[in-house]
Amino acid sequence: MTDAAPHLRGPAGTTAGPWLRVLGTATLVVVFVAWGVAFAVGAESMFLLSRHVGQQRTDAMASASVVLTLVxxxxxxxxxxxxxxxxxxxxxxxxxxxxxxxxxxxxELAIGAALFTVAAACPPRTAWLLTAAVVVPVLVVARAAPLVTLVGSLAAGGVPGELDAVGWFRLPGQLGDVVPxxxxxxxxxxxxxxxxGVAFGTLVRTTRLRTAALEEAAAARAAEQEQxxxxxxADERARxxxxxxDVIAHSIxxxxxxxxGAxxxxxRSPEHARHALEELVDTGRGALEDVRRILGVLHTPAPGAPHVADGDASGGDVLTAPQPGVEDLDRLVDRFRTAGLPVRTSGLVVAGLDGLDPTAQLTVYRVVQESLTNTLRHAPGTAAVDVVVRRAADALEVVVADRGAGPDAVVPAVTGAAGASRSPGRGITGMAGRVDAFGGTLEAGPHGDGWRVRAVLPGAGAGATRGVSAAPGPGSDPTTQGEA
Structure with missing residues (x-):
């Protein structure tokens, strides 16, 4: 026989209600034993049996009853x-x-209890098939065993042998009254x-399975929420x-x-040195403010404190404090010019560019910032750096291209996924993440003797602003643009 005990365990794998189970089994056994022994040693039944089958057989029947009951x-x-x-x-x-x-x-009580346990532990098909396999043989034996008729007639007060034509007993003293x-x-x-027993066991099993399914679904939801x-x-940490x-690498x-430079x-030029030092101090202060703003994300805000903003699809709006936008590009470019980069711009002051979505503005700012920072770090002696912002009807293009640090400069490029060429460094990876958030593309790699970064943001072009006319199309070379 198959061990069906695991079906009786709860959804977490632990036995459900062990003390209740023990109590139920003990009660069943006590009732069963009392029932069987009471019948076996009942004075009246034993006396009647002894008159018809003899004392020796009566004692044997009583002994068999006691033994079978205990077993x-x-x-x-x-x-x-x-x-x-x-x-x-x-x-x-x-x-x-x-x-x-x-x-x-x-x-009969033992059979009901056993089939209840089977139905509670096994599928309904198994329970009902076993019920038929248990009950039918018992009925056949009850019909064929001669002692059943004898004992039954004595228990009912009938007289053995006084049967009608269809086998119904007539009760003495009650003319016409018969028993089946x-x-x-x-x-x-x-x-x-x-x-x-089978019906109640099936109900218990169905209830248990439904409860287990609900608990499993709740656990799955909890696991999904935890994941x-x-x-x-993880996204917050990456953001x-x-x-x-972006802040520290650029600022440092x-x-x-x-x-x-100072x-x-x-x-030879104290005035230029003083201006550079002032710009250095301003850059440091701005970096400190940005770091404080970013680190605020790592702390749970107290009641009434500023909350984290949800509007940045690229992860830029970390707090409600103002974020850099296209209106800050001129100052950003001036800072790099002060640091010694010959930056030329085109498209930064086109009317209506500041009407872009704040997230798109922040992305444009960070792309220009990271690109110029990389140029200042890797090609500080470049002959020129061109920063171009172009808008078409359905896209916004940002191009930053330098002329290289010299003929011996080595500029590596790694081609990444989604049609973008990316450096393995965090900076270009971060730019790509911001652009990807808009479904755009980022290209970063060698261009002529230098390096070029090109970002295209679909849906952030002239159609995304009000009262803005399109600038020159994306097909022109940024190095041909004039200096702003």
């Missing part, structure tokens, strides 16, 4: 561990009780309790890291260049 009680103790085996064994013992003692001696064949009376409780929270946390890189690069011009 059945021991078998019932294992019904939760081996429900199929117990059900089959109980059926055999019930048939033996009918053959040896002429009565079920409480085995005793095997039917014996079998009826077996059938009723068996059906009740979503982890993804959100903070990108912002920190510019501050080093400004400090170096030191070089200190003797």
């Amino acid at each position: 059945g009680a021991a078998v019932l103790l294992a019904r939760h561990r081996r429900p199929l085996l117990v059900a089959g064994t109980v059926a055999v013992l019930a048939a033996g009780s009918l053959l040896l003692a002429g009565a079920t001696n409480g085995y 064949p005793w095997w039917i009376v014996t079998a009826l409780p077996v059938v009723v309790l068996a059906l009740f 979503r929270a982890r993804f959100t946390q 903070v890291a990108r912002e920190m890189h 690069t510019v501050m080093v260049a400004l400090g170096g 030191a070089a011009a200190l003797d």
